[in-house]
Amino acid sequence: MVIRNSILTGALLSLTLATTTHLHAATVPAGVKLAEKQEIIRGGGSEPATLDPQKIEGTPGSLRARDLFEGLYNLNGDGDLIPGVAKSYTANDDNTIYTFNLRDNAKWSNGDKVTAHDFVYGFQRAVDPATASPYAWFIEIPSITNASDIIAGKKPASSLGVKALDDYTFEVTLERPVPYFVKMTAHQTMFPAPKKVIEKFGSDWIKPGNIVSNGAYKMDEWVVNEKMVFTRNTHYWNDAETIINKVTILPIESPAVELTRFQAGEMDVSYELPNDRFKQLKRDIPDEVIITPYLGTYYYQFNTTKAPYDDVRVRKALSYAIDRDVITKFVTGVGEIPAYSFTPEIVNGFNPATPDYATWTQAERIKKAQQLMTEAGYGKNNPLKFNLLYNTNENHKKIAIAIAAMWKKNLGVEVKLENQEWKTYLENKKAQNFEVARAGWIGDYNEASTMLDLLTSSHGNNDGKYSNPKYDALLNKAKTMQDPSANYNQAEAIAIQQDMAVAPIYQYVNKRLVKSYVGGYQPNPEDNIYTRDMYIIAH
């Protein structure tokens, strides 16, 4: 905590050099004997839509990109900055110009040097309309100069506020100070891009045979829906401290299928594990079941544009009547943490204050809920009726059934469950074509605004259309504050304690199977897992 604050503050206090001796690499404790064969098979979730760093969306793509590429900085398990291609950085007085000093021994897998020009090109192509990246907005968030105008086609990509002062000095200019900018450089959208290769092969540059990468690994094989095979990039600047020689990533969407691979000894680290097998696995192989907090919240969203969900009493009553302990203990049951705030506790640099209703007993909450419902004009003779929308999925269904039963029992509310296939569900939510809907959000970066921004009135994912000018103002101001915690706490208090914009249900966890002979696996809230940190113990 102290370290992470010092780095964040360092970024703000201008001209502070951020350096650390800690590097990303496999560190094998003394006495551990390594296996002769250093090869690993990892579950990779679904097949990513692309491996082009500037176009990747979704965690399966990021997982692979972290092995193949490296940006200016990386994040460790606590969310702290670890130097990547950059050795250090400085910021000007008002924190709008960041200058990164790059190491001169960073190389692409074809032996070419990684230079500041590769970062300039990478940042520019992320916003260039010709690239059509779904993550172009990621460059807009820290307000890099002209990013918005370039995306809108008003200015050329070359006008982006990025510059190569020389081969190893990269400068980024922001339109306003953004305290968490340096942390964002760990995201693949801000990775360098090999201009020569991309110009030579076009969109085929990412395929085996063409691709060059600057991370610890290079790609040897990519068979869609079967596997990806990476081997050591011997040109990687820290190759000497990398241990695993070969990584095979299997694109398996079903946790049940992954489990069979794991049990058959054909997978070392899974992507997920099936909820319904958790208890059995925990009993049979307790050391190989790894459950850790994940930066995200599962919640129910109210459509505040529709009566009676525009009535805070109804929203509060519905939220209070949910027994989160029952949900996390008996319905999900994999170690999820009951959520009463919107921001998960695990978030870096901010501890959300406990809202008042979290301190009440469930009986007190129910009593209050019943009272609010009566005040809002609902009761036995006039029960509230609505559809609860969720995307088709067994776990969402179980949760919906349990919560609908809680509402029915305690408030007499009559709920009809409505499941829709993913894209239909998204479309209906976007069009405010729902009353109450299941939702979930995983943070894009480890800072509270990645969650709280979601409830600002102009946010594209604020499907419930919650709007409170005070909330918007607090978050807007927080963007340039040295320590925004106070604003975040006030924002939480307004959105949840006061307005109950959404009903938080639980904080996500990462649930994974890891063979006991895999060393160096470092779980973290953002699930930034690097194969280069791992090693195989003799077994």
Added chain:
Amino acid sequence: MIVFIIKRFLAAIPTLLILITVSFFLMRLAPGNPFSSDHSIPAEVLANINAKYHLDEPILTQYFYYLGGLLQGDLGPSFRYKDFSINELMAQSFPVSAEIGIWSFLVALLIGVGCGVIAALKQNSGIDHAVMAFANLGMVLPNFVLAPLCILLFSIYLNWLPSGGWNDGAWPYLIMPVIAMSTSYIAQIARITRGSMIETMHANFIRTARAKGLPMSHIIFRHALRPALLPVVSYLGPVFVAIVTGSVIVDVYFSTGGIGQHFINGALNRDYSMVMGVTILIGTLTILFNAIVDILYAVIDPKIRY
């Protein structure tokens, strides 16, 4: 016969065109689009993506644009796998499904017909009951049950076979997908063969052959099998197409990288061109194999001439 074949293939063109047109517009009717996601994309960014894939143009223009590409053998870019064209993905996945399919088809045909014939010849005996019990079991055991059962037995308990993967079709990777894929077809084929064989064995010409004292093997292989296989052949046309165009269950459980998974994922992700590509492939193969079945009919059944 040649005129018949030419006619059949000419008739296939409008059929395919109707199939393409209907699928194209039906696909666009589905809510959502290839780029809708839970992370809302800013309007300008979405506009850039839509422009890149011509999704900003009127739907009729998109349709003719697609047809134009199709005439040149281009099935378009994948909306889901942004680095690949549908041609590339199909070239990678269809051979996988076809290989599993052809093996499954051969296994289903040989074992199915064999079992059916034996059951028919030993009608109402213990063998007949055993074969039919197996056939019924195969029919009620869907492949989404069979696939994990196979993995449990052969990979986890016995450790004989790899639980998944393809590795260019190395035989250990082929066995379980073929079992999962062929079992229900073995059962179907055995049942059809048995019924038809029993009927044939009671026909007058077989009685005559027997009365003449012909050896049993001669009667079965020379006289009975050909007419008995007619209903099987008409069943095999569509089965062959279904079997070589893959199964999402097999692809998902064994991570073979076949075309079945592409079809389902294509629909779920609104990968319009992928769905179109697989539909056209299945359509074309269906028309082709129905024609082949008709031709085979003429070869097997002397009463039929075109």
